[in-house]
Amino acid sequence: MRAESVPEPTLRRLPSYYHYLVRLREKGQEMISAAQIGEDLGVHHTQVRKDLAFTGSQGRPKVGHHVADLVASIETFLNWNNATDAFLVGAGHLGTALLGYAGFERAGVKIVAAFDTRPSIIGKKIRGVSVLPLEKLPDLARRMHISIGILTVPAEAAQDVADLMIASGIQAIWNFAPTVPDVPNGVIVENVALYSSLGVLSHKLAVHRRAALAASSGPKPA
Amino acid sequence: MRAESVPEPTLRRLPSYYHYLVRLREKGQEMISAAQIGEDLGVHHTQVRKDLAFTGSQGRPKVGHHVADLVASIETFLNWNNATDAFLVGAGHLGTALLGYAGFERAGVKIVAAFDTRPSIIGKKIRGVSVLPLEKLPDLARRMHISIGILTVPAEAAQDVADLMIASGIQAIWNFAPTVPDVPNGVIVENVALYSSLGVLSHKLAVHRRAALAASSGPKPA
DNA sequence: AATATATCAGGAACTCTGTCTCGATAAAAA
DNA sequence: TTTTTATCGAGACAGAGTTCCTGATATATT
Numbered sequence: 001m002r003a004e005s006v007p008e009p010t011l012r013r014l015p016s017y018y019h020y021l022v023r024l025r026e027k028g029q030e031m032i033s034a035a036q037i038g039e040d041l042g043v044h045h046t047q048v049r050k051d052l053a054f055t056g057s058q059g060r061p062k063v064g065h066h067v068a069d070l071v072a073s074i075e076t077f078l079n080w081n082n083a084t085d086a087f088l089v090g091a092g093h094l095g096t097a098l099l100g101y102a103g104f105e106r107a108g109v110k111i112v113a114a115f116d117t118r119p120s121i122i123g124k125k126i127r128g129v130s131v132l133p134l135e136k137l138p139d140l141a142r143r144m145h146i147s148i149g150i151l152t153v154p155a156e157a158a159q160d161v162a163d164l165m166i167a168s169g170i171q172a173i174w175n176f177a178p179t180v181p182d183v184p185n186g187v188i189v190e191n192v193a194l195y196s197s198l199g200v201l202s203h204k205l206a207v208h209r210r211a212a213l214a215a216s217s218g219p220k221p222a
Numbered sequence: 223m224r225a226e227s228v229p230e231p232t233l234r235r236l237p238s239y240y241h242y243l244v245r246l247r248e249k250g251q252e253m254i255s256a257a258q259i260g261e262d263l264g265v266h267h268t269q270v271r272k273d274l275a276f277t278g279s280q281g282r283p284k285v286g287h288h289v290a291d292l293v294a295s296i297e298t299f300l301n302w303n304n305a306t307d308a309f310l311v312g313a314g315h316l317g318t319a320l321l322g323y324a325g326f327e328r329a330g331v332k333i334v335a336a337f338d339t340r341p342s343i344i345g346k347k348i349r350g351v352s353v354l355p356l357e358k359l360p361d362l363a364r365r366m367h368i369s370i371g372i373l374t375v376p377a378e379a380a381q382d383v384a385d386l387m388i389a390s391g392i393q394a395i396w397n398f399a400p401t402v403p404d405v406p407n408g409v410i411v412e413n414v415a416l417y418s419s420l421g422v423l424s425h426k427l428a429v430h431r432r433a434a435l436a437a438s439s440g441p442k443p444a
Numbered sequence: 445a446a447t448a449t450a451t452c453a454g455g456a457a458c459t460c461t462g463t464c465t466c467g468a469t470a471a472a473a474a
Numbered sequence: 475t476t477t478t479t480a481t482c483g484a485g486a487c488a489g490a491g492t493t494c495c496t497g498a499t500a501t502a503t504t
Contacts, residue, residue, distance in 0.1 A: 007491065011425050015417035019377065019400045033451065041402060044493065049452070061451045062501045078421050079428035093319035100315040103400075107417055108424035147427065155241065172427045174419065178241045178325075180264060188430060190423040194414065195237035195329055197396065199300050201412040202330035203233050205369065205394045206301035208410060231461070255481065266463060271483070283481045284471045 010051045011078075015107070016041060017051065018074045025067045033064035083110040087146050087170070089161050090153035091116045091131045094176055098152060099127045109148055109174075113140065134164070141168035151175045162189075232273045233300075237329065238263060239273065240296045247289050255286035305332040309368050309392070311383050312375035313338045313353045316398055320374065321349045331370055331396075335362065356386070363390035373397045384411075 020041060024032060034052065038045035052065065057073035059065040075081045083105050088095055091114045098104070099111055114131045116122060122133050132140070140146070149165040151158060155177050162173055162181035172188040175181060178195050242263060246254060256274065260267035274287065279295035281287040297303045305327050310317055313336045320326070321333060336353045338344060343353050354362070362368070371387040373380060377400050384395055384403035394410040397403060400417050 006425065008422060009491070011422045012415070012418040015421040016400070016402065016415065018421075019417065023377075035451075040404075045451095046453095046493065047491090050454095050492090053453080059452055060501090061453095061499045062449075064451070077425070079424045084424070084427065093322040097315035097319040103417075104420065107420045109420060147431075148423070155245075171430060172423055174423055178238070180238065182264075186430075188423065188426045190419050190426075192414075192416065192419055193234070193238065195241065195325075196234040197412050197414055198326065198329045198331060199237040200230060200233045201370070201394055201396055201410065202301045202306070203228065203299070204410045204412075205306065208393060208408070209369075229461070257481075267481095268464075268483095269462065271481095272462090275483075281482055282471090283469045283483095284479075286481065 006054050010054055013043065013047075013051050014055070014074055014078060017048070018071065018078075018080075021067055021071050021074070025071060029067055031064045032067050032070070034059065036064075078108060080106065080108040083108055084148055085110055085112045085144060085146050086148035086150055086174075087112070087137060087141060087165075088114045088129075088150040088152060089116070089134065089137070089165070090151065090157075091121055091126060092152065095150075095152035096126055098150065099129050109150075111150065112144070112146075134161075137164060138168040141165070141170060145169070147171045149173045151177055151181070153177060155179045228276050232276055235265065235269075235273050236277070236296050236300060239270070240293065240300075240302075243289055243293050243296070247293060251289055253286045254289050254292070256281065258286075300330060302328065302330040305330055306370055307332055307334045307366060307368055308370035308372055308396075309334065309359060309363060309387075310336045310351075310372040310374060311338070311356065311359070311387070312373065312379075313343055313348060314374065317372075317374035318348055320372065320398075321351050331372075333372065334366070334368075356383075359386060360390040363387070363392060367391070369393045371395045373399055373403070375399060377401045 017037060020037065021032070034048040035045040037043070038048045049059075052059070052070065055073040055077040057065060057070050086109050088098060088111050091099070095114060099114060104111065111129055114126060114129050115134045115137050116131055117134050121131050124131050147170060149170040149172070151161060151165075151173055153161050158175070158177035158179050159181050162175070162183060165173060166183060166187055173181065173183070173190070175189055175191045176194070178193070180191055181189060183189055239259060242259065243254070256270040257267040259265070260270045271281070274281070274292065277295040277299040279287060279292050308331050310320060310333050313321070317336060321336060326333065333351055336348060336351050337356045337359050338353055339356050344355050346353050368390075369392060371392040371394070373383060373387075373395055375383050380397070380399035380401050381403050384397075384405060387395060388405060388409055393408075395403065395405070395412070397411055397413045398416070400415070402413055403411060405411055
């Protein structure tokens with residue numbers, strides 16, 4: 001019954017395999033070994049096997065996995081073969097950037113409308129997607145059975161917009177704001193957290209520099 | 223010697239504490255307990271204490287931590303108090319969005335120039351930052367001692383641009399492309415991987431729906 | 445046909461991260 | 475001054491995830 005016991009790290013790695021495999025398929029390669037995938041993507045080969053096993057795809061000794069089959073397995077597993085309609089709220093710089101990506105449609109998400117509160121952009125079309133006033137979201141979301149909401153608003157507005165989304169029947173929120181919205185049980189929130197990334201980057205760079213400095217100025221005596 | 227043994231999850235959580243604490247400080251709150259931080263951010267309170275301990279900040283029983291001190295400690299720890307100059311390559315939609323964020327400067331990264339290969343945008347200024355031809359990157363990066371490179375180019379170009387960055391002395395790459403560039407030892411790469419996020423989101427949503435469907439159509443007999 | 449080899453798959457061991465428990469301590473209350 | 479209470483900090487424990495190890499299997503080689 002508990003089919004959802006897939007490690008989250010696995011879910012995070014699958015898209016990276018997917019992109020790698022699609023490019024491989026485009027190059028015309030038919031078969032691939034887990035060892036090769038692992039080497040190219042910097043993941044241990046046993047890890048690759050375990051991750052792929054979750055998708056149900058099986059490999060054959062001595063020849064590896066069929067590239068096209070793997071692509072199909074991952075697509076099915078992630079439910080990327082039939083895109084779910086999504087609403088985006090916050091048509092600022094980041095929101096506009098996301099609207100520009102046709103690639104999301106292949107990743108299970110199709111942005112069908114954008115919302116904002118600024119009159120200057122309401123009514124315009126960005127990359128073929130209309131920007132509507134936020135007040136229209138609840139009604140439209142219900143009527144169109146929208147289940148994914150993309151949150152690209154400033155931190156201050158994030159909680160209110162998240163509440164509005166949930167009240168309108170949206171079940172999953174892709175959150176780009178630097179705050180984590182408080183949501184009721186059962187609602188899925190996936191935080192992008194750009195600043196987390198910067199935390200890791202800056203700290204590692206600082207350590208890296210300190211190490212380089214220490215090494216050059218005086219490699220301490222044994 | 224091994225001062226860099228900070229768990230990566232901790233580094234990822236620190237920015238979220240930081241934002242929370244800055245907002246608290248703006249509201250005029252002086253003291254805060256780890257328990258309260260944990261509750262508001264959805265992190266176990268013991269976890270909050272361990273994370274904050276890495277920054278060197280100490281709390282006092284019965285009163286908690288000093289908000290302003292905590293902010294300062296995290297800033298220092300992540301090296302966010304003096305922003306490092308960065309070059310951005312790929313002034314497309316996403317690149318433009320990133321150029322628009324003044325907030326990165328408070329997160330240790332100051333974008334001082336953008337690069338692209340498309341003549342249509344070379345020479346323009348985006349949010350006060352000039353877009354220069356990619357060929358100028360190596361020379362400028364060396365002369366300005368740039369150590370952070372932001373990669374917002376299509377997957378096909380990612381590896382080549384990463385190579386160029388590294389050859390120009392850049393030590394840390396903030397990568398937004400869906401491929402993981404192959405870099406020599408010692409170079410820091412932090413991948414944002416938007417699609418990983420979507421992998422988790424789509425899969426969870428699919429599982430969520432299956433569960434809802436199963437519950438409604440027939441809650442299996444005990 | 446027999447042997448060798450590349451690859452897969454599943455279980456065991458280890459490591460890392462997160463949670464729980466306990467004693468200590470500083471402020472407040474009695 | 476003594477007692478109570480909120481909070482901290484450190485160590486013990488538990489769970490998850492990754493790596494290692496062994497055995498199985500399909501193709502290639504002799």
